[in-house]
Amino acid sequence: MLTEVLGVVEKANTRPLLIAMTTLSLLVRATGGAILSDPFTWALVVILPLGVMAYVLVIGWIYMIQGMNARLPENDMASWGPIIGSSLLAFCLLLTFSYVSSHPEGLSLSLLGEPDFVYVCTVFLLATETAKIRR
Structure with a gap:
């Protein structure tokens, strides 16, 4: 059963979800977790810049791993x-x-309203996306 789950994760495109969860993590961190208890607040105006920042962070992470792979001997x-x-x-x-x-x-x-849950889900998605990076 675990093999089937990992096979689905391997084939699924998790990058957009990773960018969305990274944006949410940055937003939760910036508001101290208050955004989870009251989502309709003025703090949402920073969601677009945080989304761009999350995109840059995720792509930068992927390029860093690819750069580390490129430095390995043939x-x-x-x-x-x-x-x-x-x-x-x-x-x-x-x-x-x-x-x-x-x-x-x-x-x-x-549990869905806890900041730690958001962070763990983000790291989980980062782990699955990182594990897909091959040489």
């Missing part, structure tokens, strides 16, 4: 994308398992 079989992406994914899974084990009563929809 006969080297390694690739930095899967190495860094898998490490980030392990970190996200560690956070998720830690949260689920400390809240045995189950998950609720109130």
Whole structure:
């Protein structure tokens, strides 16, 4: 089952969702999390500049990983994308398992309004997009 899920993630284009979640993370960070409790506020006027900033950050991250791959010798079989992406994914899974084990009563929809949830989802998407970068 995990193989099928990872196969879908591998084929899906997660970059637009990563840029949207990075924009949301920047907006949550800029407002101190207040945007999640009151989304219809004047703080939304900065969503377009933050979207451009998120786009630049994501593309810069991808080019940085590709640059690291380009510096590897030709006969080297390694690739930095899967190495860094898998490490980030392990970190996200560690956070998720830690949260689920400390809240045995189950998950609720109130979790969606937490800034930490937004950050973990962003890092999860960054991990999946990074793991797709090959030499």
